[in-house]
Amino acid sequence: xxxxxxxxxxxxxxxxxxxxxxxxxxxxxxxxxxxxxxxxxxxxxxxxxxxxxxxxxxxxxxxxxxxxxxxxxxxxxxxxxxxxxxxxxxxxxxxxxxxxxxxxxxxxxxxxxxxxxxxxxxxxxxxxxxxxxxxxxxxxxxxxxxxxxxxxxxxxxxxxx
Numbered sequence: 001x002x003x004x005x006x007x008x009x010x011x012x013x014x015x016x017x018x019x020x021x022x023x024x025x026x027x028x029x030x031x032x033x034x035x036x037x038x039x040x041x042x043x044x045x046x047x048x049x050x051x052x053x054x055x056x057x058x059x060x061x062x063x064x065x066x067x068x069x070x071x072x073x074x075x076x077x078x079x080x081x082x083x084x085x086x087x088x089x090x091x092x093x094x095x096x097x098x099x100x101x102x103x104x105x106x107x108x109x110x111x112x113x114x115x116x117x118x119x120x121x122x123x124x125x126x127x128x129x130x131x132x133x134x135x136x137x138x139x140x141x142x143x144x145x146x147x148x149x150x151x152x153x154x155x156x157x158x159x160x161x
Contacts, residue, residue: 003094005048005060005102008036012049015056019083028120035061035079050082050095057091058082061100065108073110075103080114081116096130097155102149112150130154 003109008016011115017045030038039045044066049059061079077099082092114132124134124144131154132146139156 001052001090002092003057003091003098004051004124005049005095005098008047008049010103013057016049016059019056019059021038021081021085022086022087026059026075026085028117028123029081032059032079032081034131035059039066041115045078048099052086052093056083057086058095060095062103064106071111073108075106075109077112082147093130093156100130100150100153104153109150112153113131113145115141115145118142118144 006012013036014158016036017031019032021029039047039061042063044064046062046064048060049056050060059081060077061081062077064074064078069072077096080092080096080099082095098137100112103112112132113135114127115138118137124146127146131148131152133148135145135147137143138145
């Protein structure tokens with residue numbers, strides 16, 4: 001299956017919002033509808049529908065640095081989800097690598113952060129396999145903050161970059 005990132009539009013909005021997680025994952029991630037609403041109010045946020053061939057299979061939301069940020073060049077992946085019926089096939093890894101390539105194409109990128117609940121072992125292993133290192137628990141959210149620099153990403157898929 002060919003994985004690609006495309007803008008969230010009126011045409012694919014319902015497909016993105018209708019994606020479901022596995023039952024045990026429900027508490028790990030905000031809904032796609034909430035994430036799209038959040039992005040509509042924050043110009044630093046970028047959304048993408050994740051496609052497998054011509055079908056929506058996931059969603060990603062990331063933040064670009066803002067002028068007021070304490071750490072210039074710091075991007076944050078806020079949401080990454082693959083629909084329940086498409087999980088376990090490597091699509092999430094391919095999609096995340098596409099997002100990382102998009103971020104790394106920005107010459108200002110210095111660090112890419114991602115957060116997850118500390119008891120989400122699958123997320124911990126997944127992000128570590130790409131080179132993310134845990135930095136510690138965020139006091140406000142209670143989530144683990146992990147980061148990777150563009151030079152330290154462990155690529156596994158060729159995407160023409």
